[in-house]
Amino acid sequence: MKIAILGTRGVPNHYGGFEQFAEFFSLYLAENGHEVYVYNSHNHPYQGKTFKGVNLIHCYDPEFKIGTAGQFIYDLNCILDSRKRNFDIILQLGYTSSSVWYFLLPQKPLIITNMDGLEWKRTKFSKPVQKVLQFAEKLAVKSSDYLISDSLGIQKYIKAKYNKDSTYIAYGAHIFDSPEEAILAAYNLEKFRYNMILARLEPENNIETILDGVVLSNNQETILVIGNHNTKFGNYLKQKFSDSENIRFVGAVYNMKHLDNLRYFSNLYFHGHSVGGTNPSLLEAMASKALIVAHNNDFNNAILKENAFYFSNADDVKNIALKIKKNDNLQFIQNNFDAIANEFNWEKINSEYLQLFENGISENQ
Numbered sequence: 248m249k250i251a252i253l254g255t256r257g258v259p260n261h262y263g264g265f266e267q268f269a270e271f272f273s274l275y276l277a278e279n280g281h282e283v284y285v286y287n288s289h290n291h292p293y294q295g296k297t298f299k300g301v302n303l304i305h306c307y308d309p310e311f312k313i314g315t316a317g318q319f320i321y322d323l324n325c326i327l328d329s330r331k332r333n334f335d336i337i338l339q340l341g342y343t344s345s346s347v348w349y350f351l352l353p354q355k356p357l358i359i360t361n362m363d364g365l366e367w368k369r370t371k372f373s374k375p376v377q378k379v380l381q382f383a384e385k386l387a388v389k390s391s392d393y394l395i396s397d398s399l400g401i402q403k404y405i406k407a408k409y410n411k412d413s414t415y416i417a418y419g420a421h422i423f424d425s426p427e428e429a430i431l432a433a434y435n436l437e438k439f440r441y442n443m444i445l446a447r448l449e450p451e452n453n454i455e456t457i458l459d460g461v462v463l464s465n466n467q468e469t470i471l472v473i474g475n476h477n478t479k480f481g482n483y484l485k486q487k488f489s490d491s492e493n494i495r496f497v498g499a500v501y502n503m504k505h506l507d508n509l510r511y512f513s514n515l516y517f518h519g520h521s522v523g524g525t526n527p528s529l530l531e532a533m534a535s536k537a538l539i540v541a542h543n544n545d546f547n548n549a550i551l552k553e554n555a556f557y558f559s560n561a562d563d564v565k566n567i568a569l570k571i572k573k574n575d576n577l578q579f580i581q582n583n584f585d586a587i588a589n590e591f592n593w594e595k596i597n598s599e600y601l602q603l604f605e606n607g608i609s610e611n612q
Contacts, residue, residue, distance in 0.1 A: 248604060249282045251332065251356070253325050254340035256308070257287025258298055264527045265340040265363075268418065273301040275597040284332065286325040304328060318344035326351050336604055342387035343380055349390035357607045360391040362401055362413065385409070393607055395600075397525045400545040414603055419593040420530035422584070423507040430508040434471070434497070438512040439573055441469040445506065445528055446519060448474045448481040453519030453542050458488050460564020467493050470517075471509065475499045510535040514573045517564075518547065525550060530591050533583035538573040540564070554582040 252269050260266040269285055276283045277300035285301055287293075288308035296303055306324040310317030322345035329337060334356040339345055341363040352358055362384070388394065388405065394413035396402035402415045428438055442461075446452040454472065461470055476485060476496045488494045500506055510516055516537035520526050521544050529550060532539055541547040543557040556571055558564045573580070 248335045248608065249333065250276060250284070250336045250338065250604070251329055251334045252283070252285045252338045252340065253322070253329070254342075254345055254361075255285070257291040257293070257303065257305075258285050258301065259293055261292050264418070265361075267527070269340060271419070271593050272597050272600060274299055275593075276601065277301050279601065284334070286328070288321060315344075319347065323348050323351070329353055329356075335608060338600075339387075339391070343383055346383045346386035346390060349386050352390065357392045357604075357611060358390060359393045359395065359603070359607065360387050361395040361397060362387065362405060363397075392611075393603060395603070398546050399549045403545070414599075416596060416599045416603070417591050418525040418527055418530060419591050419596045420527070420534040420587050421593070422587060423511065423531075423535040426511045427504075427508055428512065430505055431512055433505075434509070436469065436471075436509075436512070439514050441471060441513060442466075442515040442517065442568070443471040443473065443509060443513045444517045444519065445473040445510075445532075448472075448476055448478055448484060450480060451520070451522045453521060455484060455487070456558070456561050457517045457519055457564050458484065458491075458494060459561035460558070461494065461568055462488070462491055463561055463565040464568040466568045468514065469493050469495055471513075472496045473498070473500050473506075473509070506531070507535045510537040513537055515540050515568065515571060518542065520547070530587060533591075534587040536580050536584055538571070538576055538580055539583065540567050540571070550586075551583065554579040554586075 252273055255266045255269045256262045258266060258270040258273060260270045273283045273285050283301050284304055287303050287305045289305045290308065290311060291305065306321060306328055308317060308321035310321060326348050330353045337356045337358050339358065339360040342360055388409045388411055394405060394411065396405060396413040396415050397418050399415055402413050405411055405413050431438060444454055444457055446454060448454055470493060472494065475481065476498060485496055510532050516532050516539050518529050518532060518539055518541045521542050539551060539555040541551055541555045541557055543559045556567050558567060
């Protein structure tokens with residue numbers, strides 16, 4: 248098959264979740280004999296025309312000049328280019344800035360869209376922007392031949408709202424099994440004597456609720472808050488909790504080796520995400536043997552099942568912070584680790600995507 252992947256800034260991954268998936272899946276397709284093209288921003292750090300057997304098409308991306316509006320122009324440029332390529336399948340990763348151009352998509356290829364999370368629910372967006380994103384979601388559902396949901400919650404939502412089926416294919420993570428305690432020295436930490444949060448500092452990630460609960464508990468163990476805090480909401484949180492010396496805003500950490508070890512040696516790992524599908528950082532926490540305390544919602548429940556502690560408010564966090572220790576809950580940790588190995592491994596996920604592609608082609612011949 249001749250396959251295109253749209254909707255990311257490109258490969259190799261220098262950015263985030265969809266870019267990571269695009270890299271893993273495109274390499275898998277190339278290794279299995281398919282002709283694969285990934286669309287890259289013109290200013291991507293990697294400027295080669297191929298990457299490990301994957302063809303790269305660089306399209307002009309003005310986001311660096313004009314901000315978010317540039318994503319719409321970049322997606323338009325990718326879609327216009329795709330009309331010249333005679334693809335069998337176009338895989339769109341997300342829809343927020345591409346679905347408005349659906350009428351320009353080429354007619355021949357199957358259009359398969361990963362619906363991502365419920366972007367319009369994110370509180371960082373104003374009400375008018377949320378309306379636009381809801382409209383973009385509707386266009387993506389309407390214009391795609393096949394839809395992919397990376398969580399059962401998203402699959403259920405699409406069926407209820409649009410009466411349209413989607414294929415559930417999860418996200419993946421790599422097993423972490425080589426801890427290095429020496430890395431903790433760089434953060435002035437002792438193993439299993441600190442808790443942590445890793446998230447974008449946005450209201451829907453419930454960071455304020457978690458920290459309120461920590462303060463109520465009077466637990467003096469260090470809690471790391473990892474994520475860019477030089478934002479409006481980040482500055483608000485730093486000001487609110489400035490008197491709590493055990494709360495440490497350490498900023499963004501991109502070193503995966505450090506993150507894996509910080510998760511592995513933490514006592515409690517708080518995951519407050521409440522919007523979206525399968526969150527990559529949650530799977531990475533499971534893969535690095537963290538003891539997870541998650542916000543109680545359908546998305547997190549579907550992944551963690553009974554193998555986590557759940558909170559809905561600051562009092563729940565307070566009680567968990569006072570009572571729960573990692574070493575008393577090793578079975579939870581092992582069950583989540585096994586789930587990564589058996590359900591959320593990249594080989595399985597890549598093969599499920601390819602199976603959907605093959606089925607789609609055969610159904611439409």
